[in-house]
Amino acid sequence: MFYEQKVDRRSRELMVEFLAGHYRYNTMNSWIRGSSYANRVKIRHLGLTHEQDSKAYDVLNTDYWDELHYVIDDFTSAMDGRYTIGSNGRSGGYLVLYRGEYYDPGYKSRCRACGQLNYQHISNDVGQCGLCAKMERVNLAHPFRWHRTTGSGIDGDLDANDLSVWSMSQLRDRVDLVCRFDRACDEMRQNFINLIDGCMVVTETVMVPKTITRLCCSAPL
Ligand SMILES: [Zn+2]
Known part of the structure; x- marks a missing residue:
């Protein structure tokens, strides 16, 4: 010690x-x-x-x-x-x-191809990524827990x-x-x-x- x-x-x-x-x-x-x-x-x-x-x-x-x-x-x-x-x-x-805290940064969906995070839900199974344009955007299964x-x-x-x-x-x-x-x-x-x-x-x-x-x-x- x-x-x-x-x-x-x-x-x-x-x-x-x-x-x-x-x-x-x-x-x-x-x-x-x-x-x-x-x-x-x-x-x-x-x-x-x-x-x-x-x-x-x-x-x-x-x-x-x-x-x-x-x-x-x-x-x-x-x-x-x-x-x-x-x-x-x-x-x-x-x-x-x-002092610190866990928080939800508010992201709702993410691109499986490039990893870009998005604040909007998508209504279909997959949507188009705003960054790489691939049809790989999916909703997050759980909200993030960042610190x-x-x-x-x-x-x-x-x-x-x-x-x-x-x-x-x-x-x-x-x-x-x-x-x-x-x-x-x-x-x-x-x-x-x-x-x-x-x-x-x-x-x-x-x-x-x-x-x-x-x-x-x-x-x-
Ligand atoms: Zn992408």
Whole structure:
């Protein structure tokens, strides 16, 4: 546990101290009010060994984000979409707890050929696509369930005095949420370290005249 802390849920004082003392960061920009619980994830704040530290910057040049993002997807669905994790700050140096929601974007039909989405139902089995003109437009079987993040802060304008009037169950719920967020940040840090330790960054030239950098992993993560 690097970010996650043990918090005694029986003690009002300790829960308030934990919440009021947790690292915070802006949810949008520094000039728009709103902040939330956050953790610092710049390389120099990850507690790496010297050897890991020098390899870490190579990993940053690859598509490593795919290897970490499923932790966020897990967290978001465990929270039923009401909370999610995003990165903020210059070069994404902070992981921030965000409010979010599932929503229906309103599409009613889709083209099976080119994938274009349309807001109109069609009355026949298939209709013509407005983009590629093929007769491949079909109604969606179910509405989409997409997820979006809202920029509103979480407890940004509360201090220890405000928190100490919360009920014990309110405090416990909030501590549970923030600890779950910290645990997800721990998992992402650990996955990142596994990438550093278990992978060799190779630069290869492919047929298209550009150089790509990718990770070669010794074992599936
Ligand atoms: Zn189409």
